Amino acid sequence: MNPLLLVNMVFTYSLLYFLVFWMVTYILNRDEMLKDPAPKEFPSLSIIIPVRNEVSTIRKCIQSAVDLEYHGDKEVIVVDDASTDGSSEVCQEFADKELIKLITRDEGGQGKHVPLNIGVREAEGELISTMDSDSWYDEKTMMNCVGYFEDPEVMGVRTSIKVAKPKTFLQLAQKVEYIFGLFLAKTFNFFNSVYVLPGPGGVIRKSFIDEHGEFRNNITEDMEMGLRIQKHGYKLMSSINAVTYTVTPRGFRSLFRQRLRWLTGFIENFFGYRELWGKGVLGTFLFPMTFWLMPSSIIFVWASFLKPGIDLFRSLQRLHLVNYDFLPFLLNIRLADFFPLLHINSTSLVTLMLAPISLFMITVSYRMVKEKNSGLETFLFMFLYPYVLAIISIASFCLSARRRVTKNDSHKLWVKA
Amino acid sequence: MKQGIKVHAITLVITTAVFLLGVFLGMNFEQGKTSYVESHYDDLKRMVSNTELEFYFIQTLQSHMPCDYFVEESYDLTLEADRLAKKLDDYESNQGFNDPDWLSLKKDYTISLIKNWIFVEKIRRECSANYTTILYFYDSGCRSACEDLSFYLSYFKNRDKKLMVYALQSDLDMQIMELINGAYNVTEIPSIVVNGHDKFTNLSTRSEIESALCSSENALDFC
Numbered sequence: 001m002n003p004l005l006l007v008n009m010v011f012t013y014s015l016l017y018f019l020v021f022w023m024v025t026y027i028l029n030r031d032e033m034l035k036d037p038a039p040k041e042f043p044s045l046s047i048i049i050p051v052r053n054e055v056s057t058i059r060k061c062i063q064s065a066v067d068l069e070y071h072g073d074k075e076v077i078v079v080d081d082a083s084t085d086g087s088s089e090v091c092q093e094f095a096d097k098e099l100i101k102l103i104t105r106d107e108g109g110q111g112k113h114v115p116l117n118i119g120v121r122e123a124e125g126e127l128i129s130t131m132d133s134d135s136w137y138d139e140k141t142m143m144n145c146v147g148y149f150e151d152p153e154v155m156g157v158r159t160s161i162k163v164a165k166p167k168t169f170l171q172l173a174q175k176v177e178y179i180f181g182l183f184l185a186k187t188f189n190f191f192n193s194v195y196v197l198p199g200p201g202g203v204i205r206k207s208f209i210d211e212h213g214e215f216r217n218n219i220t221e222d223m224e225m226g227l228r229i230q231k232h233g234y235k236l237m238s239s240i241n242a243v244t245y246t247v248t249p250r251g252f253r254s255l256f257r258q259r260l261r262w263l264t265g266f267i268e269n270f271f272g273y274r275e276l277w278g279k280g281v282l283g284t285f286l287f288p289m290t291f292w293l294m295p296s297s298i299i300f301v302w303a304s305f306l307k308p309g310i311d312l313f314r315s316l317q318r319l320h321l322v323n324y325d326f327l328p329f330l331l332n333i334r335l336a337d338f339f340p341l342l343h344i345n346s347t348s349l350v351t352l353m354l355a356p357i358s359l360f361m362i363t364v365s366y367r368m369v370k371e372k373n374s375g376l377e378t379f380l381f382m383f384l385y386p387y388v389l390a391i392i393s394i395a396s397f398c399l400s401a402r403r404r405v406t407k408n409d410s411h412k413l414w415v416k417a
Numbered sequence: 418m419k420q421g422i423k424v425h426a427i428t429l430v431i432t433t434a435v436f437l438l439g440v441f442l443g444m445n446f447e448q449g450k451t452s453y454v455e456s457h458y459d460d461l462k463r464m465v466s467n468t469e470l471e472f473y474f475i476q477t478l479q480s481h482m483p484c485d486y487f488v489e490e491s492y493d494l495t496l497e498a499d500r501l502a503k504k505l506d507d508y509e510s511n512q513g514f515n516d517p518d519w520l521s522l523k524k525d526y527t528i529s530l531i532k533n534w535i536f537v538e539k540i541r542r543e544c545s546a547n548y549t550t551i552l553y554f555y556d557s558g559c560r561s562a563c564e565d566l567s568f569y570l571s572y573f574k575n576r577d578k579k580l581m582v583y584a585l586q587s588d589l590d591m592q593i594m595e596l597i598n599g600a601y602n603v604t605e606i607p608s609i610v611v612n613g614h615d616k617f618t619n620l621s622t623r624s625e626i627e628s629a630l631c632s633s634e635n636a637l638d639f640c
Binding site: 350 | 424439
């Protein structure tokens with residue numbers, strides 16, 4: 001058997017197994033999926049918003065923190081990391097409000113962890129919620145997630161991040177991705193396998209930071225903190241009803257930059273937290289499977305997309321041999337000439353088995369978060385978006401292999417394009 | 418822990434079942450493709466046999482040779498052979514599980530193609546038909562040179578329908594291929610034989626190929 005074909009088959013089986021595992025977890029626990037524990041206590045809360053050049057969203061972000069319903073003490077710490085696009089002026093508008101502490105830095109761009117940690121040191125609350133400046137809270141976000149902290153083993157809770165007003169094709173595909181991600185994150189709860197504490201609205205106990213250290217200089221400091229919680233044997237939970245909203249990249253270039261950072265961060269944290277390998281479902285299944293699916297998706301893209309694309313390109317390139325006189329070909333073209341581009345063969349039919357499983361999970365995800373699904377966004381997510389992500393996977397593996405991890409490197413990836 | 422094992426067990430069963438269903442569907446699809454191409458091959462074989470029989474009948478029992486009719490048949494046969502060749506090429510490049518079946522089909526197709534060429538050549542000579550036949554020899558190891566020559570021949574064929582190209586895989590393990598290779602002393606790949614008698618090798622540029630094709634006694638439109 002062709003080795004590429006074999007890898008393709010193994011990839012398909014792996015991805016099928018991965019999806020079915022979480023689907024079965026959902027089915028066995030579906031009564032619990034939509035529930036978040038009702039809060040009885042309301043520890044004091046500090047919301048930290050690091051800001052760097054987000055003038056279009058920062059007002060909405062800070063206002064949502066101010067308007068956030070919470071039945072305990074609350075403060076909002078805005079750390080302006082030397083913004084130059086007018087964000088500083090917007091932040092100043094909130095400086096006099098009672099709940100707000102505004103800290104302005106003269107020099108910025110040393111990485112997101114710096115303004116975050118400045119906020120942590122100022123924080124007086126028992127719980128800290130970080131909020132990216134391109135994201136914002138729903139009014140009920142904290143009311144839906146604070147109940148988890150009544151379990152003393154819980155050190156962190158991640159919110160359900162939704163895409164705000166998607167407009168472009170890529171944003172529509174990301175909308176599905178995020179909703180699907182909410183579904184997966186909630187199923188991860190049942191095996192204590194959540195390993196990321198995302199920037200938009202993630203909540204952490206301050207005592208954990210005091211004991212185990214602040215946010216580190218890491219490309220994905222949110223993943224690093226999540227893995228640190230797991231490493232020390234605590235719980236990191238995911239709330240389905242604690243919603244936050246974020247603005248996602250509109251075009252390929254900005255998406256590429258974002259995902260390059262995420263995937264590179266994943267690879268580096270995967271190796272940085274080797275002590276988690278082999279422990280629990282996270283270490284025996286989720287972590288290694290995610291790591292395997294990334295490079296093998298490259299083979300999948302090669303076999304089903306890049307190779308036919310390269311063949312087509314080579315065919316078109318040959319036109320130079322006849323001085324680009326394509327008219328004789330065009331006049332004799334038939335519909336059947338396009339069929340090879342579909343690249344349908346027995347192995348692609350096996351891969352197509354992923355489609356019904358994925359479709360089922362996407363449908364369930366949408367029902368869980370009570371969102372409407374247009375066929376277009378699902379189509380984009382299932383049949384076009386994987387190629388985009390696989391190409392980014394290739395780049396991130398190359399970058400990670402060549403990159404020397406120094407403390408000064410991470411900030412370059414934090415600053416947005 | 419217990420739920421973990423339970424979930425893994427159920428997942429293993431479901432995943433394997435779905436995967437095997439995909440494999441089963443894939444193999445059926447491959448079989449369907451083979452059957453589809455085989456049915457087209459059967460059509461071609463029938464066409465060739467039918468036309469050969471018509472020609473034999475005319476030659477044996479009739480005095481008048483309906484050349485117009487047979488020239489038209491030649492064009493139809495070659496067109497059908499060409500379509501089948503494309504299907505075989507496309508499916509070969511997208512092969513899944515059943516390689517040996519394709520090889521067997523390809524050999525059968527090659528026999529029909531050669532019969533087709535012999536008939537078309539016979540008509541060309543007996544009826545002084547104004548088309549030109551090209552035997553194009555390639556092999557499985559030939560890449561760039563064969564792909565380029567194949568491209569040129571497709572281009573010229575699209576420019577003038579009177580150019581009839583028959584692509585033969587020189588290294589196919591068949592006695593008829595050995596005979597033809599020997600008859601035309603095919604030692605270099607790629608090679609072409611124009612109208613069954615003029616052999617050309619080392620054709621790499623457009624002008625060389627055009628010159629070879631235009632050496633035919635029948636004028637092609639692009640000459």
